[in-house]
Amino acid sequence: MEIEEIVYTARDNKIQMALSIDGVPIVHTSILRCQVQVGSTLIDSATHPTFFDFTNPAMLIIKLGDAGLSPGCYIANLYIFDITSVEGLFWGSFTLTVV
Numbered sequence: 001m002e003i004e005e006i007v008y009t010a011r012d013n014k015i016q017m018a019l020s021i022d023g024v025p026i027v028h029t030s031i032l033r034c035q036v037q038v039g040s041t042l043i044d045s046a047t048h049p050t051f052f053d054f055t056n057p058a059m060l061i062i063k064l065g066d067a068g069l070s071p072g073c074y075i076a077n078l079y080i081f082d083i084t085s086v087e088g089l090f091w092g093s094f095t096l097t098v099v
Helices: none
Strands: 004-007 015-017 033-038 041-044 060-062 072-082 085-098
Touching (some): 033 060
Antiparallel strands (some): 015 060, 072 085
16 A cells, blocks of 8 residues: 555544455445554554444545544554454555654
8 A cells, every 4th residue: 555644633534445356446434444554553443433434345445633643754554354354454554644
């Protein structure tokens, strides 16, 4: 993933990602759980469901403005869980700037 995203602390900005496998879009409503590892902070939809939205079949929506992240630039790792990947699948990394 060569993506750069910005999180504005205490704001409602959304990160919208259209995920695909070999160029074929996935159905995002099949995602059961999601994790974003930002530095030493793991943000998990199991404990923070309001930070993630799987209801749009065309994209994954992540809202991290209230996640308590410290300002800075990070490499964030994305993990997706679905019925075939119950232990999680590393999806990729992206650059995350928190301001």
